[in-house]
Amino acid sequence: MENRSGHGLGLCIVKSCVELHGGSLEFTSMPNQRTTFRVHLPTQPPVPQEMRSSTAVAHALATVSPASGDKSSTPVMQTPDGLKILILDDDPLVRSMLVDMLQSRGSGNSLHEASTVTEASNLARDQQFDVAFVDVNLPDASGFELLKELPAKTAVIFMSNADEHAVQAFDCEAVDYLLKPISTERLHKALERACNRLPARPTARPAAQSRLEDSFVVKTMAEKRLVKIREIRNIAAYGEYSWVYWEEGKGAMLRKSLKQWQAELPADQFVRVHRRAIINLAFLDRIQNQEGHTQLYLKNSQEPIEVSSRLAPQLNRRLKSLGKLPPQA
Structure with missing residues (x-):
């Protein structure tokens, strides 16, 4: 039998999912022997569906979970409402987790998903996205190929399981570069950076524009x-x-x-x-x-x-x- 090893991403994703539900993951392993994993989940009733898109979910998990020793709540992320956000990743589980994390603060953003560069390009022709989370390695092309379809004002955040493309990403004006698995805190930090990069929204009294003679x-x-x-x-x-x-x-x-x-x-x-x-x-x-x-x-x-x-x-x-x-x- 061929002996192949993976990147360990599946284990990291499982750990993130378990911890999001207030549980914990542990394992025991010996060289050349089997590895045993144990998942511990709280016995409290699940959080109601209507709470999952509100700020209550973070507080509820931190409060009722016996596996969590940290009782403090996460600071509320200060980002504008009504952002159009594109999520490009070929893994439906990753997309689902990103959607859940972005919706966890109930900020009223419009989220659009795509699994290929072609699909994302079609969406970009119809939508003016404010922020785009883009996976680097995709089935039909590199995520960098999507840049030519996005307006310059779109804040782009690249995602990957390795840091080898980070320099290229920042050379392409990327706001951030996220290594998978992505934590909620890291995702929100990247979104805050993206919002700081976005053009200022017009106010009731716009500032006077500079003139060449100024x-x-x-x-x-x-x-x-x-x-x-x-x-x-x-x-x-x-x-x-x-x-x-x-x-x-x-x-x-x-x-x-x-x-x-x-x-x-x-x-x-x-x-x-x-x-x-x-x-x-x-x-x-x-x-x-x-x-x-x-x-x-x-x-x-x-x-x-x-x-x-x-x-x-x-x-x-x-x-x-x-x-x-x-x-x-």
């Missing part, structure tokens, strides 16, 4: 000067700070994130090309494609700026609409 004061060690918005060539992220470069090739670090800049700068003139970069289209000189990577160059500069694979289509659409397609090397 100016701001920059203080450096050597000088204090007035910089016009139209003079900004590009902005590079540096954590919660950012480096702002203006017309003369000078720059300064300001305590302002790229997310704040993106919300305030004129959208017809400035575009985000990477999670770490915003450029002024007026200074765009040329685009270069090399070994599957896209780089752009600004006028009078030899320093390339990386364009992420996810934001490249958005940049191309913007340039076409403005009739500003630069030469490609």
